[in-house]
Amino acid sequence: MTDREVTHPEERPPGYEGRSSTVGGEVPETEHLDPEHVIDELEGIEAVSRSFGRQTWDRFRRHRIALIAAVVLFLLTLAFVVGPWLSPYGFSEQDFTALNQGPSLAHPFGTDTIGRDIMVRTFQGGRFSLRIALFVAILTTVIGTIVGAIAGYFGGTIDALLNKLINLFLIVPALVILLVVGVRWGATPNGIALLLGFLLWPAIARIVRGLFLQYKEQEFVLAARAAGARAPRIMFRHILPNTFGPIVVNATLLVGVAIILESTLSFLSVGVQDPVPTLGNLIEKAKGQIDTKPSAVLIPGGFIVAITLCVNFLGDGLRDALDPTARKG
């Protein structure tokens, strides 16, 4: 990888993330503006200063699908949080008079083979899945940002090590490592979240590294250094705020990646184990009965797709709103 003439990471424009599993990367395109049109527009504009937050919100609001995705995601989260609380059943509570039933009024999603209400398990599962995914996104972003910042700003050994590590994950796919260690340490929600977090951060680190590499050559950094600021202050007070957009976008997209990976592992019976439900292990439990009760597979599957779809649209909208220079076509 390192010998490849055309794709040295430092030549990549900011916002380009290469290909990290399903974190969707877009090569930013140069915007082609018609000069006359720009002047026309400028003349019609009154000088109103708007805050960064306000501008971002205005741009985000125009992205209708992202707005809908945000609302749906909020409603889903609300359902996952409130649902188990409103339900008359506990998520590991068994009812031996209602084993393995199809959908009914008492149990809208049916019951599983040992008489647990699938509806409350689905909502509780969504809650665990989302919690794991949020934990992974936060952990990954924190580790990735710190390592990426140091690697990009100082270069040298840490940068070389980061490069080696990224190449290593190419040779030994993350899924293989997850399968190997997941059998033992992935059985609890926190365990699987830690494993995913430790495996996914290099993707973020690479992006942050690229941004730091680019910003550290700019005048405002030179000015800060001339004013006597030390490296940590320059890195975290001066450069980091500039990288806020891409970092938030990728953290959002990581929620989707984490949900997919967690549920895939659970589906292969490597992840979180019974009685704790996640959307993935609900499908794993129900897959043996897919012939007779496909709803028990399709409902949690539908929730997974709904979450990942919303997260990806939200990430796309945030990219447009937070990082207008890296806009896609």
Added chain:
Amino acid sequence: MFAYVVRRVLTTIPLLLIGTFLVFTLTAISGDPLARLAQLDVDQAAYDRLIDLYNLDQPIPQRYVSWLTSAVQGDMGPSPSQGGQQTFDLVLGRALNTARLAIPAFFIIAITAVTLGVYSAVKQYSKLDYFVTGFSFLGISLPTFVFGLLLQVIFGIWWFDWFGARPFFVQGMRTVAQHGWLDMVRAHVLPIITLWLVITASESRFQRAAMLEVINSDYIRTARAKGLPRRTVILKHGLRNALIPLVTIWAIDFALLLGGAVVTETIFAWPGLGRLLLAGIFQQDLNLTMGVVVFIAALVVVFNLIADLLYGVLDPRIRYD
């Protein structure tokens, strides 16, 4: 160029060593190979054989070194969970089954992804462009196992016998001699579609982005200004350059496809490498797990090298020295 290839292969050796050591150590500390025997009710001799096979009485680094010394001599050891068959033969046999899905899938993916990507870039903001974008969002958001199960529910349960597929139903590999061409092709359709969706979704996004960048560059405008037909400019000047970033992605995707699709093979009960890896992991069969991991790593190294050499074909400015 020969020197370049040799140097490239040599630089991957430390990575291969670290990678295999990492997986070896993680496998060794994640599970106890003896635990499986406890459920089988066997005598002390069986324990001793397993301890002897894996040198379980030694520390992990020493075990790794003895595994490595025999591995570099071509001896990947026997696989206790598969009746003591040689790991090497097992991996090769399963790799052929996986290749029956991976090779057609790869070409179908590459062709559809390039077509979709180029069309949606050329007709940016058209209905087709929005359709392709929507399709790729769906593909990226749909986990392979959900899509595979959905296909199974639709074609395996609701319309039984379109493709002869049943969920998780083991039917063995089809051969032309026994089942005829039609039956053989039919059995491949659903697993290939499952592999196709997710990878095509992300590849077509990349193709679109790469193509847009190329289309908006000066040399394309020059070529158009010279009076060349639009079609020639897009296909000969544009596509050739837009394929360069795709080559890296193809290399990785093809290597991973050939390395076995764990989820797809599980859902369609396909006896490929992915399921062999799962068997190795679940049954604490260290030799088997390592055999598959080494095979995948070798694929990635070889295909990355091929991608680098392909760059030179697509872009004559690149020299290898």
